[in-house]
Amino acid sequence: MTDTRAAVFDVDGTLADTNHLHVTTWWEAFRQAGHDVPMHAVHRAIGLGAEDLIEHLLDPGRDRGADGAISAAHKTLYGTFSDRLPAFREAGRLLRTLAADGWTVVLATSAGGAELAALRRAIDADDAIAATASADDVEEGKPAPDPIRQALELAGGRAAHSVFVGDTVWDMKAGTRAGVTCVGLLCGGIPRGDLTAAGAAAIYDDPADLLAHLADSPFATRPEPRR
Template sequence: MNDIRAIIFDMDGVLADSEPLHFEAEKAILQQHGIEAPWHEWHKFTGLTDEKIFRYVVDNYTDGQYTPEALIKAKYDIFLHILEEKVQPIPGVMEFLEWAKPRYEKLAVTTSSLRQIQETVFRALKLTPYFDIVVTGDCIQHSKPHPEPYLKTLEALGLKADECLVVEDSLNGIKSAKGAGCKVAGITTSFSKAQLLECGADMTFDHYAELIC
């Protein structure tokens, strides 16, 4: 990675082991509202914004008595509490950040989560000192898999796409990063190596220790 000047991380499933916590909150809210959701296909929502997830649920699994906005607010009330109590870093990520910080010009985060969620995770895991740029879901108009989130991050970094390595766990995130022209390392916290590579990841890894060289 000698030509890489910056590393851009997704947050959920890449820095924070928060994907199961999202699912816990989403499941609780839908059950509270009596909504039968397609749990067997929930994995396809990984990397999408809450607006897209709950819009899909409202359009396909309700009679219109709920709005995505109402369900999102209900989820956040639960999710913020769950995050503060339960969120943990992805194994090896803190050691990798300590290793990477002095070796790369900049480190950044590009997440579909809203700023309030990102700040809660950063506070709980003490991540703030490591990152120069943070782009959240409320900073963009078109969420992943659209390339806008990573294009916005590249603009903020002042770097070219081929100078940045993106670390992603989701297929939607990989599509977004590749659409912006970035190299992508896929971590196998949410999908298999085969799925990540098929989606366009340039490399995959199971543990951050594999990236330290």
């Protein structure tokens, strides 16, 4: 008997090509609220939950009473793209291949509700996804390890036998703190060196590149049988 192998995946920027949609809509939400936040700064913050992203980007001395309106504006602006969110090439096939190979596939994402439903429609691999750990399920989002630990609990997997795939520094930090092997993808726009410094054990261009190299990736490692 072997331990469950959990394949945990971030969604935005990892399985779906949505990071730059988030950048644009967060930038516009900030602009509408009177905040001048450079797009490159927003890009570096993508992967944080909404509250943490706002806290990370805005002056700590601001009136926090307007934060909810900023978050709501972003949600509304981003929602205009919900019927045409693009999945990365081979994203769905990657999840189905891992599931067929015995991995329990779990999503770990700050998305929830209608946004998560739209992302899952874009990926089109619900038959391979065993569970989803969203920001609503934990006290702290990435870079805290809580979302990854929640995903492992849902999968019944041990950290030592599991792999987490993400595209941001926040993903790699969260996975490292949770004790899983971290795989970084470059398709979210974060440089290779930054992902490696944050804990990525292996780097691939995108889901298609990872799928093509599964045989020599961290997913090729088999856990030892329980004694």
